[in-house]
Amino acid sequence: MLERSKKLSVHVRYNTQVARINETTDSVNVSFQNGDVESYELVVGADGIHSGLRKMVFGEEHQFSHYLGYGVAAFQTAHRDEIGSSVKIYQEPNRSSIYYPVSGKAMDSVFLFPCENTERVAKEDYKNVLLNTYAGSKWINQEVIQNTPNDSIGFFDVLKQIQMPTWMKSRVCLVRDACACLSPIAGQGASTAMLEAYVLSNELKKSTNVQECLARYESILKPDIECRQALARHIANRFVPASVKEIVWYRWLTRMEFSSLLVHRTANGFKGKIHQI
Numbered sequence: 001m002l003e004r005s006k007k008l009s010v011h012v013r014y015n016t017q018v019a020r021i022n023e024t025t026d027s028v029n030v031s032f033q034n035g036d037v038e039s040y041e042l043v044v045g046a047d048g049i050h051s052g053l054r055k056m057v058f059g060e061e062h063q064f065s066h067y068l069g070y071g072v073a074a075f076q077t078a079h080r081d082e083i084g085s086s087v088k089i090y091q092e093p094n095r096s097s098i099y100y101p102v103s104g105k106a107m108d109s110v111f112l113f114p115c116e117n118t119e120r121v122a123k124e125d126y127k128n129v130l131l132n133t134y135a136g137s138k139w140i141n142q143e144v145i146q147n148t149p150n151d152s153i154g155f156f157d158v159l160k161q162i163q164m165p166t167w168m169k170s171r172v173c174l175v176r177d178a179c180a181c182l183s184p185i186a187g188q189g190a191s192t193a194m195l196e197a198y199v200l201s202n203e204l205k206k207s208t209n210v211q212e213c214l215a216r217y218e219s220i221l222k223p224d225i226e227c228r229q230a231l232a233r234h235i236a237n238r239f240v241p242a243s244v245k246e247i248v249w250y251r252w253l254t255r256m257e258f259s260s261l262l263v264h265r266t267a268n269g270f271k272g273k274i275h276q277i
């Protein structure tokens with residue numbers, strides 16, 4: 001992407017952030033923290049679930065946050081033989097872990113657990129919270145947490161979605177997690193990010209009227225993204241079953257849903273939608 005930006009003479013700014021945004025009728029004036037000021041026809045906020053641009057233009061995060069009841073921590077560590085070469089999900093009542101082999105040498109570890117506290121945990125407490133939550137946990141869970149320095153725990157947050165009445169305001173729009181985070185459990189954040197960028201750029205090619213393009217971008221995608229969010233909310237508790245009975249039930253249900261007959265039917269159902277886009 002960086003190479004392509006260079007070829008197109010896109011100016012990439014490092015070590016600075018947007019400090020202020022002022023909209024006029026035909027442009028958006030952006031002031032950067034390093035003192036630079038630029039004027040643009042369109043500003044796209046792609047700065048993730050805790051988007052600063054969203055806060056500046058649309059308001060505080062809590063207005064759009066929908067908490068799903070779980071905490072999530074994720075980090076990368078050295079690969080362990082127990083993982084082998086496929087994803088492993090390990091569940092105990094009220095605490096789950098997912099291990100992904102990244103290469104022969106590393107693995108991603110994700111921990112999901114019920115979490116009442118909707119405030120963000122302080123960085124220096126990440127490891128202690130995990131150690132307490134997974135105290136007595138079996139298989140490799142405790143060892144992985146014990147062997148990981150607090151500073152290596154790169155991601156620790158509550159599981160939530162961002163739901164907004166609109167993704168655009170005049171000449172500013174948001175994409176992906178900034179406007180419609182599905183939550184990590186949906187497993188579709190990266191692919192829908194590309195889909196949204198593709199649809200937005202396609203619409204922008206069609207007309208010089210930026211607001212019309214943004215309105216079309218939103219109307220094409222928002223209904224579909226809202227369905228994906230509803231599905232993610234619906235399945236959230238499957239990732240952290242509350243009892244052994246629930247673990248067994250959800251495992252059976254998931255096997256049924258991924259049975260070849262149903263996968264075939266679902267894929268056929270999607271075909272029409274993909275062609276429409």
Ligand SMILES: Cc1cc2nc3c(=O)[nH]c(=O)nc-3n(C[C@H](O)[C@H](O)[C@H](O)COP(=O)(O)OP(=O)(O)OC[C@H]3O[C@@H](n4cnc5c(N)ncnc54)[C@H](O)[C@@H]3O)c2cc1C
Pocket residue numbers: 016017018046047048049051052053072073074110155175176177178182183184187188189190191192193
């Ligand atoms: C633990 C975990 C597991 C996941 N698993 C999957 C999966 O298996 N499959 C899948 O498809 N998705 C998965 N996701 C979701 C996926 O990672 C996100 O949906 C996706 O990355 C969102 O893309 P984004 O560009 O909107 O935001 P991000 O990827 O969060 O990117 C935002 C970027 O903006 C930068 N930024 C933030 N603030 C500023 C600022 N003020 N100025 C400049 N830059 C800024 C950030 O540094 C970051 O680089 C997972 C997420 C998590 C947390």
